[in-house]
């Protein structure tokens with residue numbers, strides 16, 4: 001199988017590229033990435049073909065997708081706050097970019113397309129747990145682009161018969177997720193701060209809850225979907241119904257780092273949802289054999305990665 005990963009130099013994409021190199025049935029991995037938020041060192045040493053460029057470039061897409069079997073479409077400008085600062089940039093990369101990828105997949109001979117949507121599409125809908133038939137209520141431009149992503153996958157399936165699958169990812173964390181930028185996610189930010197002896201910044205009172213999913217679990221589901229070619233035009237939550245408050249993370253991080261984490265509270269962030277927890281019924285019906293990595297193991301692996309990265313940075 002020849003697999004294209006858009007956004008493959010990013011956090012999830014590079015973990016997936018690594019996971020796919022271990023699959024005997026996967027004969028070639030191509031990464032297409034414009035390095036806007038991703039980093040080439042993330043895929044250094046992996047047996048992948050790297051194409052630097054934008055998913056909005058149809059000519060390049062035709063070249064990268066030629067004779068491939070499937071596309072895992074992860075390229076996007078992630079983060080709610082980023083989309084509040086520049087909604088059009090998020091729209092171009094996430095919505096127009098997805099449309100370009102789907103159209104290229106159609107031109108290439110109806111390739112199988114898996115894409116990353118987001119739990120942010122549930123937004124202002126207060127119901128818990130979040131099951132896929134709830135009415136989406138995006139609270140940010142980012143969430144709107146992700147709703148459009150899955151809507152376009154469904155449309156291409158129904159209009160042109162394109163084999164598709166869109167996953168609503170919840171809060172994915174793990175090795176490779178960086179803390180050194182303005183839009184960093186909470187786990188890498190807090191692990192990095194705790195290792196550096198700095199306070200952890202809590203927006204609001206910290207009782208907001210999230211369904212944290214380890215990146216290795218996400219990659220297992222993607223790999224399984226690719227190998228079994230699971231087609232589903234309706235979006236599928238990719239999380240397991242575990243609900244942890246941000247404050248609950250602190251003792252986990254303290255245990256994994258062996259250091260105390262001091263809290264500093266700030267005002268809540270605009271566009272953030274209060275609570276998030278997946279209903280995983282649809283996921284488990286499609287992938288009954290996949291079990292999630294427990295959060296203590298996932299955070300321990302994340303801490304190990306931060307420590308190893310610091311050693312590499314110090315010695316280079």
Ligand code: NAD
Pocket residue numbers: 006007008009010011012013032033034035036037038039053054055056073074075076077078079093097116117118119168169170171172173
């Ligand atoms: P990331 O920023 O690490 O990866 C995104 C990658 O896409 C980067 O390498 C970036 O350079 C690339 N990219 C962005 N715009 C591009 C463009 N126009 N052309 C080519 N490449 C482009 O983010 P991530 O956390 O790995 O997220 C991967 C996907 O999963 C995204 O679609 C994101 O919206 C989605 N997602 C992630 C999470 C999470 O918790 N990490 C949650 C929900 C959804």
